[in-house]
Amino acid sequence: MPHDSPRRVPCPDCGQEFSARGLPAHRRQRHGVAPQAPLPTAVPESMVHEILGALELLRGAVERIDERIRVLEPQSPPCESVAQEAQRLERELDVLLEEIGCVQRLASTSGASDPSGPHAVELARLRREQARVVFRLDELAKGVPNEERFLS
Numbered sequence: 001m002p003h004d005s006p007r008r009v010p011c012p013d014c015g016q017e018f019s020a021r022g023l024p025a026h027r028r029q030r031h032g033v034a035p036q037a038p039l040p041t042a043v044p045e046s047m048v049h050e051i052l053g054a055l056e057l058l059r060g061a062v063e064r065i066d067e068r069i070r071v072l073e074p075q076s077p078p079c080e081s082v083a084q085e086a087q088r089l090e091r092e093l094d095v096l097l098e099e100i101g102c103v104q105r106l107a108s109t110s111g112a113s114d115p116s117g118p119h120a121v122e123l124a125r126l127r128r129e130q131a132r133v134v135f136r137l138d139e140l141a142k143g144v145p146n147e148e149r150f151l152s
């Protein structure tokens with residue numbers, strides 16, 4: 001039996017098996033069946049998954065590019081070198097630490113312990129600023145931009 005040959009298909013009219021390419025000619029000659037215009041082929045599901053996967057990859061790439069642009073956009077003057085930025089941040093940090101010390105002394109001498117009072121609010125703001133500067137200095141020390149975040 002020619003069933004084990006995947007290229008042979010049975011004729012829907014007489015059941016005789018023909019090669020996929022020979023069948024239309026057989027049907028036309030033997031049964032007078034005009035070959036149908038091929039239907040527009042639907043996109044196979046495997047290809048849909050492939051396309052969706054590719055779109056996903058593209059989206060991820062665009063997001064990484066966006067992030068890279070955000071990192072590369074200079075928050076400080078573009079002519080500033082890494083060393084200059086580090087120096088400027090060190091000065092900012094010194095000032096911040098002085099301000100923090102100042103606010104803490106004020107708070108202790110005035111006996112202000114209200115966690116939502118002006119001293120606490122200002123101290124929290126200075127601490128956040130300090131954290132930002134320390135983080136940036138750490139980034140500069142390790143070399144920026146940190147490439148590892150783009151590899152995942």
Ligand SMILES: [Zn+2]
Nearest residue numbers: 011013014015
């Ligand atoms: Zn036939």
